[in-house]
Amino acid sequence: MKVNSTTLVIPLAVLTALAAGPPILAQRQSSLDDFISSERDIALQGVRNNIGGGGSLVPGADPGIVVASPSRENPDYFFTWTRDSALTLIMLVDEYTNGDGSLQNLIEDYIDSQAILQTVTNPSGTLYPAGLGLGEPKFYTNKTRFxxxxxRPQRDGPALRAIALMEYxxxxLESGEEDRVKNVIWPIIYNDLLYVGQYWNQTGYDLWEEVQGSSFFTIITQHRALVQGSILAKEIAxxxxxxxxxxxxxxxLSSNFWNATGGYLTADINVSNVNRSGINTDQILGSIHGFDIEAACNARNFQPCNSYSLATLKVVVDSFRDIYPINNGIPVGKPLAVGRYPEDTYxxxxxxYLTTLAVAEFLYDAVAQFEKANLLTIDDINLEFFKDIYPNATTGTYRDNTLDNVLASMTTYADGFVSVVQQYTPPNGSLSEQISKTTGEPLSAYDLTWSYASFITMAQRRDGExxxxxxxxxxxxxxxxSATSYNATGQYTPATAAGAPEVDKSCASQVEFSVIAPTTxxxxxxxxxxxSLLGGAVNDPSAVILPMNPGRITPSRPEWFIDIYLPAGVPVEYQYVLQQSDGSFTFDxxxxVVDVSPCGGPLVRTQDTFETGS
Incomplete structure (x- = not known):
């Protein structure tokens, strides 16, 4: 990772114009600057408080474990998510790179914890032989399985963890520590890159953990991880x-997500379990995590300044104008509070907070890219976005004064979303997960780590980092x-130099269990x-440890399934269990009995139907 720092977030001529503007505008800008400065410090401390091994709000969490929130009920977020943790670490690594050396111990503790977590057998699977366990989304804070x-699975976590560790x-490497990178950190990274290469073209759950399909956010982060992996591998031979x-x-990524009819990038494709519009901040978050200041606006991975990305931003933001009472009366082209997607019921x-901040960060990114290119192209795709913030916008290519004026409008627009966050941030600066759509009060999990990390990454971009x-x-x-993939089966290896334990490498063969089981x-x-991987016994409530995946359920076919590797050549007795809404169990x-293939044998699939009664 290279970090470019400059105080010129917008052109100097624009800053001069702002400074000479009306006193009310100058006061508002000063107030926002003060808020961001103070809240950035609060947010960084909020992240520190939520990391095990010293975090004041997460007693009992293991060192290096990033806890999503101290909240233990309504909702219980006292877990560590691979995705959220990696996004937090990317931010911390950027802060470390920019001079905060006090963060290095936290980063090193994170590395140690992830080496171990990669080896924890979980409902998604194991590390060896096929890496399926790397797709597990969350764990208890003592590094044990949930x-x-x-x-399950969620395929963005390995990609984001690899990115965090590669940036560190x-x-x-700049400090001459190639041996540590090569022998200690690279084995963790490589496991994750093996997983990305092997499973990128298979469906998984999105970053909101609700939709099984191919997620824009996941795919864009997977591409970045593989590119960075190739670069780092060359650097360490x-x-x-x-x-x-x-x-x-x-x-x-570049061929499948544009909804030409709606005029936006859709969040997910290859979806079978939900029916939504596809309008979603998934794409906004994906774009800012694929952001590269050196990339061109026509880059195939939808940079923030890309015309399709800007068109999507308008559609996403406008989708929240009429559904939240706190946004009532805010006209088109003015900032507002942003949710995840308009059909959300959680x-x-x-x-x-984090989605509203993501819009601001996206806009700061786009401004920086236009400024670096000293060129702005308004076309038929992004025209409506630009007309919202600069009513005189017409299609064409612009430089000089017009460019400066448009970027000033974009920056003011971005600042407006931060001001919305400021409006709904309590006096102590704490950031929860959500903002009540009716009262504006903080809602859901309090002191959300991802909210704090999002505030800091927004502030980094606004400050020209x-x-x-x-x-x-x-x-x-x-x-x-082409629907290719890399066959990594048999190559996954624990990162023992980073503290990971050895794992069982006995030969195992793949079984896919499938059952038709109507549920309510x-x-x-x-x-x-x-x-043992199935709990060790049938007809035993204490053995119920392996949930099946509902991702294939359709209105006409209630199919639950799970992929797992079992000891090769050993017949396995198995049984399905229906968990009732009160937590009790009804056994099929x-x-x-399934005859698992011998070593090197083919995948075996079962097709069963759940039956109750004697």
Whole structure:
């Protein structure tokens, strides 16, 4: 990672004009500057408070474990999510790179914790042989498995963790610590890159943990991870075979997500379990985490200044104008509180701090890219976005005064979203997950780590702290996309130099369990069996540890499934279990036996139907 720092977030001529503007404008700008300065310090301390090994709000959490929130009920967020933790660490690494050396111990503790977490057997699977366990979204804060039902797998976590560790590795290489990068940190990174290369073209759950499909956010982060992996591998004289998938990932990303009818990038494709518009801040978050200050606006990975990205921003922001009472009366082209997606019902469906901040960060990113290029192209795709903030906008290519004026309007627009956050931030500066859509009060999990991290990354961009991760070194996509993947089975290895334990590498073969099991809201299906990975026994409530995946359920076919590797050549007795909404269990009246393939044998699939009664 390269960080470019400059105080010129907008052109000097624009700053001069602002300084000479009306006193009310100057006072408002000063007030916002003061808020961001003080809140940035509060946010960084908020992140520190939520990291185990010393965090004041998360007693009992292991060192280096990033806790999502101290909240333990309504909702219980006292867990560590791979995605949230990695996004937080990317921010911390940027702060460290920019001079805050006090963060290094936290980063090193995180590295140690992740080496161990990679090896924890969980409902998604194991590290060896096929890395399936790396797709597990969350763990308890003592680095043990969470056996409850959840949206599994989530394929953005490994990519983001790899990015966080690669950015830190860049700073270590600049300090001459190549041996540490190569022998201690790279093995963790490589496991995650193997996973990305192997599973990028398989569906998983999105960053909101609700939709199973191919997520824009996930794909854009996977591409970045593979490109950075290729660059880092060359720097330390190693090979990154799975990184060769990057051009195909970019081809998939650039060819499939544009909704031409709606005029926006859709959040998910290949979806079977929900029916939504696809309007979602998933794309905004994806764009800012793929942001590279050196990339061109027509880059194939939808940079913030890209016309399709800007058109999407308008559609996403406008979707929240009429559904939140606190936004009532705010006209088009004016900042407001932003939620996740318009169909959201979680906690009643509300604006979130981190999504509102993401819009501001996106706009600061785009301004920086236009400023660096000293060129602005308004076309038919992004015209409506620009007309909202600069009514005189017309299609064309602009430089000089027109460019300065438009960027000034964009910066003011971005500042407005931060002002919305300021309006709904309590006096102590704490940031929860959500903002009540009716009262503006903080709602849901309090002291949310991701909210704090999002505030800091927004402030970094507003202060002119930009990143370049190497997009311009990426191989461009082929003319025709192919559904390829890298077969990494058998290559996953614990990062023992970073403290990971050895894992069982006995030969195992893949089994996909599938059952037709009609359920109602609050019910879930589990799998048990007479092998340890399935809990060790049938007809035993204490053995119920492995939830099945509902991602294939359709109105006409209630199919639950799970992929798992079991000891090769050993028959396994198994049984399905229906968990009732009150937590009790109803066991399938039938127990089954599956003949697991011998070592090197083919995938075995079961097709069963849940039966109750005697």
């Amino acid at each position: 056996d409850g039902t959840w949206g 590795s860049d700073s270590l 190693l090979d990154c075979a799975p990184c060769g998938q990057a051009p195909e990932v970019l081809c998939f 906690f009643g469906g509300n604006p979130w 930009y990143v370049s991760w190497g997009y311009n070194e990426a191989e461009q996509p082929p003319a025709t996309c 809201f609050g019910q879930n299906v589990y799998l048990v069996g007479n092998t 009246r039938t127990t089954y």
